[in-house]
Amino acid sequence: MEKEIKTTIVVDENGDEFELEIIKEIEHNNKKYTVLYEEDMCECDDDCSCNDEDTCECDEHDGGHIYIFETEQDEDGNDIYNEIDDKTMEELIPIIEKELYLNEE
Known part of the structure; x- marks a missing residue:
C-alpha cells in the first residue's frame, strides 16, 4: 500500500x-x-543543458532541503507557516530526528 504524500x-x-x-x-x-x-532542484550554471530535469548528471544536486515552521491557522482555517528562532530550532531538531528515525524502522 502506497503512502499518500501530503503537500x-x-x-x-x-x-x-x-x-x-x-x-x-x-x-x-x-x-x-x-x-x-x-x-x-538543480543548481546548475548556465552551461548545463539539463533545464532542471530530474535526470541531470551535473553533480550540483545536494539532496533536498528540510524546513521547520511554527504552524498557526488564519481565520479561514488555512495553515500559516512562521519562521522559528534559533533556540526553538535547537530544541526541535533532536525531537524531530528521533520521530523521523522511529518512523523509518
Whole structure:
C-alpha cells in the first residue's frame, strides 16, 4: 500500500511559491510545528543543458532541503507557516530526528 504524500504551497517574502512535502507535524510546548521537505532542484550554471530535469548528471544536486515552521491557522482555517528562532530550532531538531528515525524502522 502506497503512502499518500501530503503537500502544501508556501509563499516566501518575495511572493514566490514553492510546493513542499509535509513529512511530519508535531506539538511542542503547546505549539504546532510542521516539518516540510523540498526536493533538490538543480543548481546548475548556465552551461548545463539539463533545464532542471530530474535526470541531470551535473553533480550540483545536494539532496533536498528540510524546513521547520511554527504552524498557526488564519481565520479561514488555512495553515500559516512562521519562521522559528534559533533556540526553538535547537530544541526541535533532536525531537524531530528521533520521530523521523522511529518512523523509518
